[in-house]
Amino acid sequence: MRRQLSFACEGAALAASLDEAPGATGLLIVSGGNEIRSGAHRGMAMLAGRVAAAGFPVFRFDRRGIGDSEGENGGFEFSGPDIVAAIAAFRHAAPQVSRIVAFGNCDAASALLLHQPLSLDALIVANPWTYDSDAEEGETADEPALPPxxxxxxxxxxxxxxxxxxxxxxxxxxxxxxxxxxxxxxxxSTAPAAPDGVPARIEVALSGLACPATILLATGDRTAQAFMENCPAALNRLPVERLASPSHSFAGDDADWLAERILEILGR
Incomplete structure (x- = not known):
């Protein structure tokens, strides 16, 4: 059963969805970009239903300024309080949950890394965003950023x-x-990474995680390719699952692969 609810974050009311299930391990889905909690083409809503049907409760939410939530949208680099509040709301709404695994794709993955420590038991980060701005120089909707x-x-x-x-x-x-x-x-020539830039900060975060993490990469995706080039040490230090696909959001048949990886980690 899917239940709609809300919770507070720094004075703003945030909208959330809970796919109920009896399990003690729950999945927190953090949306990437400016996507609402249902995800691209309802991908996250369908993922939540599939995971809940397997017995794991799933909590999704719109961060401040997105979708049905109040407040100002500050982007992923300022979403730490939103994630902290969502974790607390998840535990309150599903009190049987004793273990929370968080999943994020693109800049949601980066948010989960950059805002550590968080009261989470494991992370699943897919195609982490490692660009220092929302758009590369010269990028347009018709001409996206080039891969590495x-x-x-x-x-x-x-x-x-x-x-x-x-x-x-x-x-x-x-x-x-x-x-x-x-x-x-x-x-x-590739410009040296700034020590305070997003790639360097993510590299530091990945090296100091207090909880287990798994990296998921669609190897044909430009964001994943940039991550592999910007954070090579993480590929040797953490478990990495690769899918030969250009689908950034794991659309179509790739959704099965994503769900299988997530269910495997939840069941550990």
Whole structure:
């Protein structure tokens, strides 16, 4: 059964949804970007229903200034109080829960890392956001941020080995504007990470976690590729599950893979 409720965070009323289940282990879902708690194409709502059907209660919420919640939207870097309040509200709404695992994708994953310590028992962080701003220089809705140079090299090398890609090039079916933009990025040197930037802070957070964490990566996703390049040490230090997919939000059939990984961790 899905129940709608609200809780307070620094004077603002935040909207939440609880998918009830009898289990003592619960899942807290933190939404990424400016998405409401149902997620992209209701992905998080469907995930919550699936996890609850397996016996684990699930709590989702809209942070301040998003969806049905009051207050001002300060972005993921200022969402620490929202997460703390959501954890307390989850424990109050489902008093049988003694263990909480939190899941976040994109900047929600980064929020869970940057706002540690939190009273959580485990983390599942997917495609963590490691850019220092909401948009790279020159980025538009039609022309999103380029992936790291290493990912561009790997992609073009793969295409050069593919006869179909070469045939498309000869037939003029390739978007030369995008091709030139991608090739130009190969010649750019990568600026050193700022010590107080998001990548460096996430690296520090990952190295000092007080609870177990699992990293989920859609290896064809640009945000995941940037994380792999910006935080390489974490890939050797923490459990990492990889899915060969470009789907940033684990849409379509990838939703099954995501649900299976989450249920496996909840059942430990």
């Amino acid at each position: 140079a290493s990912a561009i090299r790997a992609r073009y090398l793969s295409r050069l080995k593919d006869p179909k890609s070469l045939l498309r090039l000869l037939k003029g079916e390739v978007d030369f504007r995008k091709l030139v933009r991608g090739l130009s990025a190969l010649g750019k």
